[in-house]
Each structure stands twice: as structure tokens, then as C-alpha cells.
Amino acid sequence: xxxxxxxxxxxxxxxxxxxxxxxxxxxxxxxxxxxxxxxxxxxxxxxxxxxxxxxxxxxxxxxxxxxxxxxxxxxxxxxxxxxxxxxxxxxxxxxxxxxxxxxxxxxxxxxxxxxxxxxxxxxxxxxxxxxxxxxxxxxxxxxxxxxxxxxxxxxxxxxxxxxxxxxxxxxxxxxxxxxxxxxxxxxxxxxxxxxxxxxxxxxxxxxxxxxxxxxxxxxxxxxxxxxxxxxxxxxxxxxxxxxxxxxxxxxxxxxxxxxxxxxxxxxxxxxxxxxxxxxxxxxxxxxxxxxxxxxxxxxxxxxxxxxxxxxxxxxxxxxxxxxxxxxxxxxxxxxxxxxxxxxxxxxxxxxxxxxxxxxxxxxxxxxxxxxx
Amino acid sequence: xxxxxxxxxxxxxxxxxxxxxxxxxxxxxxxxxxxxxxxxxxxxxxxxxxxxxxxxxxxxxxxxxxxxxxxxxxxxxxxxxxxxxxxxxxxxxxxxxxxxxxxxxxxxxxxxxxxxxxxxxxxxxxxxxxxxxxxxxxxxxxxxxxxxxxxxxxxxxxxxxxxxxxxxxxxxxxxxxxxxxxxxxxxxxxxxxxxxxxxxxxxxxxxxxxxxxxxxxxxxxxxxxxxxxxxxxxxxxxxxxxxxxxxxxxxxxxxxxxxxxxxxxxxxxxxxxxxxxxxxxxxxxxxxxxxxxxxxxxxxxxxxxxxxxxxxxxxxxxxxxxxxxxxxxxxxxxxxxxxxxxxxxxxxxxxxxxxxxxxxxxxxxxxxxxxxxx
Numbered sequence: 001x002x003x004x005x006x007x008x009x010x011x012x013x014x015x016x017x018x019x020x021x022x023x024x025x026x027x028x029x030x031x032x033x034x035x036x037x038x039x040x041x042x043x044x045x046x047x048x049x050x051x052x053x054x055x056x057x058x059x060x061x062x063x064x065x066x067x068x069x070x071x072x073x074x075x076x077x078x079x080x081x082x083x084x085x086x087x088x089x090x091x092x093x094x095x096x097x098x099x100x101x102x103x104x105x106x107x108x109x110x111x112x113x114x115x116x117x118x119x120x121x122x123x124x125x126x127x128x129x130x131x132x133x134x135x136x137x138x139x140x141x142x143x144x145x146x147x148x149x150x151x152x153x154x155x156x157x158x159x160x161x162x163x164x165x166x167x168x169x170x171x172x173x174x175x176x177x178x179x180x181x182x183x184x185x186x187x188x189x190x191x192x193x194x195x196x197x198x199x200x201x202x203x204x205x206x207x208x209x210x211x212x213x214x215x216x217x218x219x220x221x222x223x224x225x226x227x228x229x230x231x232x233x234x235x236x237x238x239x240x241x242x243x244x245x246x247x248x249x250x251x252x253x254x255x256x257x258x259x260x261x262x263x264x265x266x267x268x269x270x271x272x273x274x275x276x277x278x279x280x281x282x283x284x285x286x287x288x289x290x291x292x293x294x295x296x297x298x299x300x301x302x303x304x305x306x307x308x309x310x311x312x313x314x315x316x317x318x319x320x321x322x323x324x325x326x327x328x329x330x331x332x333x334x335x336x337x338x339x340x341x342x343x344x345x346x347x348x349x350x351x352x353x354x355x356x357x358x359x360x361x362x363x364x365x366x367x368x369x370x371x372x
Numbered sequence: 373x374x375x376x377x378x379x380x381x382x383x384x385x386x387x388x389x390x391x392x393x394x395x396x397x398x399x400x401x402x403x404x405x406x407x408x409x410x411x412x413x414x415x416x417x418x419x420x421x422x423x424x425x426x427x428x429x430x431x432x433x434x435x436x437x438x439x440x441x442x443x444x445x446x447x448x449x450x451x452x453x454x455x456x457x458x459x460x461x462x463x464x465x466x467x468x469x470x471x472x473x474x475x476x477x478x479x480x481x482x483x484x485x486x487x488x489x490x491x492x493x494x495x496x497x498x499x500x501x502x503x504x505x506x507x508x509x510x511x512x513x514x515x516x517x518x519x520x521x522x523x524x525x526x527x528x529x530x531x532x533x534x535x536x537x538x539x540x541x542x543x544x545x546x547x548x549x550x551x552x553x554x555x556x557x558x559x560x561x562x563x564x565x566x567x568x569x570x571x572x573x574x575x576x577x578x579x580x581x582x583x584x585x586x587x588x589x590x591x592x593x594x595x596x597x598x599x600x601x602x603x604x605x606x607x608x609x610x611x612x613x614x615x616x617x618x619x620x621x622x623x624x625x626x627x628x629x630x631x632x633x634x635x636x637x638x639x640x641x642x643x644x645x646x647x648x649x650x651x652x653x654x655x656x657x658x659x660x661x662x663x664x665x666x667x668x669x670x671x672x673x674x675x676x677x678x679x680x681x682x683x684x685x686x687x688x689x690x691x692x693x694x695x696x697x698x699x700x701x702x703x704x705x706x707x708x709x710x711x712x713x714x715x716x717x718x719x720x721x722x723x724x725x726x727x728x729x730x731x732x733x734x735x736x737x738x739x740x741x742x743x744x745x746x
Contacts, residue, residue, distance in 0.1 A: 010674065010675055011673065011674055011675060012681075013673070013675045013678035013681035013682065014678075014681060014682045014683060016670035016671075016673070017670060017671045017673075018668060018669065018670045018671065019669070019671065021667065029670070031682070032682055032683040032684065033683075033721075033722055033723065034640075034719050034721055034722075034728075035721075035723065050671075050674075051671050051672075051674060052674050053674050054674040054675050054676070055675065099680070101545070102544045102545045102547050102548065102554075103545070103547070103548050104545055104548075104680070105545065105548045105549065105682070105683055105684045105685075106548050106683070106684075106685060107683070108681060108682065108683035108684075109683030109684055109685055110683070111683060112683055142690070145551065145686070146685075146686045146687045146690060149547065149548050149549060149685070149686030149687070150548070150685060150686065150687070151548070165476070165479050165480045166479060166480060166481075166482050166483055168480055168528065168573060169480060169481050169482075169483050169484045169528055169529070169530070170483065170484075170528060172551070174572035174573060175571075175572060175573070176572060191555065192553040192554075192555050192556065193547050193552075193553060193554050193555055194547055194554060194555055195555045265409075265410070293403070294391045294403065296393060296394055297391035297392060297393045297394075297403065298391065298392045298393075299389065299390070299391055300384070300389070300390040300391075300392065300425060300426055300429045301389070301429070302384060302386060302429045305386040305387075306386050306482070306483065306486055307386055307387050307407055307408070307483070307486060308387050308407075308408045308483055308484065308485070308486030308487025308488070308489065308490050309408075309483045309484070309486075309487055310483075310484055310487045310529070310701075311484075311525045311528035311529055311694075311697065312525050312529075312693075312694035312695070312697040312698045312701070313694075313698075315525065315690050315691075315693070315694040316690075316691055316694045316695075318687070318690070319687040319688070319690050319691040319694070320687075320725070322685070322686070322687035323685070323687050323688075323722065323725075326685070326687075335723060338723070338724055338725050344725070345410065348409075348698055349702075350727075350729070351642060351695050351698075351718060351720075351727055351729065352727050352729070353725050353726075353727070355725075
């Protein structure tokens with residue numbers, strides 16, 4: 001008896017089945033993620049089965065319905081092994097309840113990377129995770145919104161600032177939020193989207209030390225916690241160093257968001273302690289690059305600066321953070337976080353992301369220095 | 373350049389970093405780094421001018437800065453300051469001061485004005501661009517994931533006059549892609565939810581609503597009268613149809629059309645700005661895709677009801693909306709040079725963040741915008 005006997009397979013609605021010029025060769029185009037794979041069929045019966053695969057027929061009925069021999073049935077099972085693994089088909093009974101699910105589009109997206117039977121578990125891993133967003137400004141507010149749209153339930157938001165009129169040009173606050181603490185404004189935003197779904201722990205503080213962050217995080221630490229740095233005061237280097245220290249102490253992954261005040265079009269790295277280059281490795285690598293350009297130069301800095309920024313660039317930076325978060329949490333071999341050991345500059349004229357790669361620094365006190 | 377006097381207080385602009393290299397004989401190398409767009413400018417100047425740059429980082433009268441640098445306000449110094457102003461390195465007066473825009477509006481959007489200053493270099497040009505944005509009326513067709521995302525960002529960039537067109541109501545699953553207040557707005561027409569969004573964000577908003585779908589008989593004159601630019605994300609009956617209907621109208625009335633990407637089947641695609649008689653029109657795109665995809669014919673999909681079974685993420689539709697918002701801003705920044713937004717489309721790849729971008733040329737024989745037109 002086949003492992004698929006009970007399944008009512010259908011070609012996933014977002015997958016196109018396309019004949020290619022080579023005889024018997026077909027492309028499976030996963031339109032959600034713009035990726036494809038090809039298969040060559042020696043037996044046209046399989047093409048007929050796939051062309052009619054609408055979920056109405058149980059797998060165990062296909063042999064009789066299509067007059068398949070024992071050998072053809074074995075071949076069909078092997079074919080479905082591939083199509084399930086490559087996310088081209090799904091069991092209608094498994095996915096049908098998703099029709100009324102508010103997060104069905106997220107689940108369906110995940111289903112382009114995860115076989116249908118594992119989608120719910122993957123989504124649970126994602127939605128039941130804990131995002132610690134440090135800095136609720138231009139990028140942080142967008143990050144919170146996008147993660148909430150993915151269905152992430154648990155947030156800790158750390159910021160001590162209140163909403164001012166000039167925040168409205170790039171942060172996700174409203175005129176109703178003027179004078180409200182940013183973390184409280186975001187908490188309200190989430191409750192206005194779905195009541196009693198999101199759990200928000202507001203921390204009305206500026207990030208000042210790793211000891212403090214550790215003490216905030218230690219009690220009842222959620223096993224799937226990701227730290228996200230969207231704080232740029234007094235500098236991103238300063239806040240990233242604190243977060244790095246905490247992340248290594250608690251063995252938590254963290255994402256350094258880009259798009260902050262000093263550099264709008266930056267996309268920061270994703271870091272998994274002891275596995276990937278950390279903030280200090282990347283800083284060291286950046287210093288080597290930067291030195292060549294400004295070595296020996298004196299930098300003139302104004303004390304109080306009002307730098308420019310723009311809503312779409314804040315949103316784009318945040319979108320990369322949200323994407324990285326999803327990749328981290330799904331932990332799939334075929335979808336690793338792209339920004340591991342990388343830092344990117346988004347060119348807003350060409351819309352291209354140019355990536356710089358960094359290796360682990362061989363003298364990093366955290367990665368190779370035995371930090372405990 | 374404004375008349376400079378020793379009592380004036382020119383100042384280094386906040387968005388520029390200055391690196392002074394050690395003196396080499398009679399000259400100094402200086403690197404200017406523009407933070408918003410990462411532009412780099414290298415110059416060589418006499419050491420006293422390098423000192424002058426240091427003084428310009430302080431808020432003080434020019435007389436003090438000149439004194440610290442052992443300079444006087446002669447023709448050479450004036451020319452150097454003029455060069456710095458022209459390159460957007462210094463400002464001679466408060467760059468936010470404007471007689472054209474309300475003070476509260478300038479306060480709300482000042483960080484964008486600083487950003488524009490990085491690109492445009494001239495406070496006067498910045499205010500002209502922002503005034504055009506302030507006055508513009510944008511018609512948005514389709515208020516789903518990408519449409520309301522674009523609307524949201526247009527409000528955040530200072531647009532305030534909108535015509536909003538959609539026929540659908542807010543649904544529970546809109547929580548995954550839109551900024552609507554889904555806890556209380558389910559069942560509400562999207563136009564009303566979008567109006568609430570505009571009122572939450574925009575300065576002194578003016579909004580007209582049309583609860584309708586785009587059909588062959590739809591009278592666009594009635595819908596979009598007085599519109600400066602149209603945005604299309606309406607995918608009913610399908611996005612190719614709505615783009616062509618709006619593009620033909622846009623050609624007749626010389627209105628640019630943002631044919632946004634990010635429709636149901638592919639949330640992270642980048643759309644295109646169609647500028648009448650400058651870029652390809654929607655018919656040119658249709659011809660291009662008809663030709664380039666002529667050998668790519670999927671088997672008719674066995675699942676008949678596919679609507680709602682495409683995957684997507686809020687982060688991807690926000691990316692798509694953001695790139696459309698950037699294109700619209702670019703258009704408003706360069707009204708004289710309509711070629712700034714070249715024809716083309718892009719596919720953003722989630723797995724590695726690469727962008728598969730390609731250019732589409734105008735079709736010389738296009739029935740709508742080329743020689744073939746009637």
C-alpha cells in the first residue's frame with residue numbers, strides 16, 4: 001500500500017505545468033517564489049494525470065482510473081515523492097482548512113519551500129516565535145508591522161521615545177499617536193489588527209548595556225527568540241555591540257537592521273552566534289575596506305544632525321529584516337538566511353541590492369576567542 | 373547664489389560627511405560623502421579652505437569662520453563657498469524655510485526635505501518638488517496589498533489628495549498584507565478603510581471614493597478628473613486588462629500611470645511607470661510579453677478556483693509598493709526629464725534577493741502610442 005493512498009493530490013494552484021520544446025519535458029513553475037524545475041517524462045500517462053490533478057481523486061484510485069500497470073504505479077509513487085518534496089503538489093484535504101485561515105497567504109508562501117504535510121508545523125515555528133525589536137523608529141516600526149503580518153505573535157519592544165510629527169514621514173505611526181510612547185503606539189497598532197492575538201511586552205527604555213538587556217531577557221526566555229537591532233543611538237555600532245554580547249551569552253540569533261539614520265539604504269547582517277561571522281567580525285572587515293578610502297583623513301562631524309530619510313527606504317530595509325526573520329525561523333536547508341556574513345547596499349535608483357561578504361575574523365574575541 | 377556677507381552663517385549640511393586628508397605641499401585633498409545616496413566627491417583645495425570647512429561645521433557667523441581660517445571674503449573665497457553651495461555641501465540659510473508650504477507640513481516632512489536636498493542639492497528645487505507633491509491628486513485603482521501599501525507611502529511622502537477606487541470589502545485575511553485595522557474593519561468597503569488610513573497619515577487630506585470595479589463601460593473622466601498621476605493595482609478582471617484600459621486613457625489625457633507590480637501571482641514583482649509618449653505604454657508591454665512568452669504555454673490549470681491560493685508576505689508586497697513609491701517620487705523630482713523612469717520591469721527573488729530586471733522598449737508600431745495609432 002502506498003504512503004499516499006489516502007491523499008487527494010492537486011497541482012498547487014500557484015504552480016504552472018508547462019511543456020518545454022524538448023519532447024516529454026515539462027517545467028514546474030512555482031510562481032509565488034519565481035523558481036522552477038524541469039522533469040522529463042518517458043510515459044505520457046503521467047502527463048495526463050498531472051494535467052487533471054485537481055484534488056478530486058484519491059491517489060489509490062489513480063491506478064484503476066488511468067489503467068496503470070504495477071510498474072507504472074511504482075513510477076507514479078516515485079514521481080509524487082519528487083513533486084511533494086519540490087512543493088509542486090499538495091493534498092487537498094490537508095490544505096482545505098486553510099481557505100478560512102487569516103494567514104493563509106503566508107502559509108501558502110511557506111508551502112513553496114516546505115512539503116504540504118509540514119507547512120502547519122513550519123508556520124507554528126514561525127508564529128510562535130519571539131521577536132525582540134530594539135528601537136521602534138523608522139525601521140523598527142515597519143519591522144514590527146511586517147512580522148505581525150507574517151503571524152508572529154510575541155514581541156518585546158524596547159524604546160523610550162514618544163511619537164513626534166516629524167516621525168510620520170517614515171515610521172508607521174499615525175496622527176492619533178502624537179505624544180504617545182512609540183512602543184505603546186505599536187502595541188495599539190497590533191491590537192487594531194487582531195484583538196488578543198499579539199502579545200507585546202513594552203520596555204520603555206533606551207538600550208544602554210548588555211547586562212540590562214540580559215536581565216530583561218533571561219526570565220522565561222522563549223526558545224525561538226530573535227533579537228533585532230533597529231536602534232541607532234548613539235550609533236548602530238554601539239547598540240550592535242551590546243546586542244552581540246547578549247546574543248552570545250544567551251545563544252540567540254540576531255539581525256542588524258539597516259536603514260537607520262546614517263545610512264538609509266543599508267541592509268544589515270544576520271548573525272547566529274558561533275556559526276556565522278558576528279558583528280565584530282563584520283566591523284573588522286568593514287574597517288579594512290573603509291581604511292583604504294579614508295586612511296589618514298580627519299573626519300569633520302557636526303554635533304547635532306538632522307539627516308534625511310524616506311518612507312520607501314525605511315520600508316525596504318525592514319522588508320529584508322522580516323524576510324531574514326522568516327528564513328531564520330523556518331531553518332530550512334533550501335532557504336538559509338541570505339544576509340549571513342553579508343552586508344548590503346540597496347541602490348534606490350536601480351532597485352538592486354549589492355552585497356559585500358565578510359568572513360569570520362580569525363581574532364574575533366567572540367567567535368574564536370572562546371567567549372562564554 | 374545668495375549674497376554672502378560676513379554676518380551670514382553658512383553651514384555644513386547635515387547629510388554630508390567631510391574627510392580632510394593631510395596637507396600635501398600647497399594643497400589638501402578633501403572627500404565629501406553624501407549620506408543619503410552615498411555620492412562621493414573628491415576635491416583638492418588650498419589648506420586654508422580645508423580649515424574653512426572645519427569652521428563651517430560650527431554654527432557661527434562667517435566672519436568667525438573666516439578669521440579661524442585666516443581668510444577674507446574675497447572673490448576666491450566667495451567662489452569656493454559658491455561651489456560648496458552648488459554641490460549641496462553647505463547651506464547659506466535655513467533650507468527648510470519656505471513661503472510655499474504650511475509650517476506644520478514642513479515640520480512633518482522635514483526629514484524627507486533633507487533627503488531631497490541630498491539628491492537635488494538646492495533648497496529651492498526641494499521646495500518646488502514638495503509643493504508639486506502637496507498639490508498633486510493621485511488616483512489609486514485597487515486597494516489591496518500593494519495598492520494600499522503605495523497609498524500609505526504616498527501619504528508618508530507628503531501626498532494628500534487622493535481618489536480611491538475599489539469594489540471589495542476588507543476581509544480577515546487582509547491582516548497578512550495590508551495595514552488596515554482588520555480587528556474592526558472586516559466587512560467595511562476597502563475605500564473606507566483606505567480613507568481612514570489616509571486620514572491617519574496625511575497632512576490635511578482630501579479624499580474622494582468610488583466603490584466600483586473597472587469595466588469596459590467605466591467612465592474614467594468621472595473617476596479621475598483633475599488627476600496628476602494614476603496608480604493601478606486593480607487585478608479584476610485581471611491586471612493586464614486594467615492596465616491597458618487605464619494606459620489608453622492616460623495616453624489621451626497625458627497622465628502618467630504607475631502600473632504597479634506585486635499582483636496576486638507574484639507579490640514581489642516591480643511595476644513600471646508609464647509616461648505617455650515617453651516610456652512604453654501598457655499595450656507595448658502586452659505586445660512584448662505576448663512575443664517573449666509565445667513559446668511558454670502552461671497546460672490549462674486543473675484547479676479551476678485558484679483565487680486566494682497564491683502565497684505572499686507583507687514584506688514582499690511592501691517591497692513592491694516601496695519601489696513603486698520611489699518611482700513616483702523620482703517622477704515628481706524630475707518633471708522636466710520624463711526619461712528618468714525608464715521602461716522596464718523587475719522580478720525580485722526572495723531566496724537570494726537578486727533582482728531580475730529587464731528593459732522594455734516602446735513598440736514603434738503600437739496601436740496606442742506608436743506609429744500604428746489612429
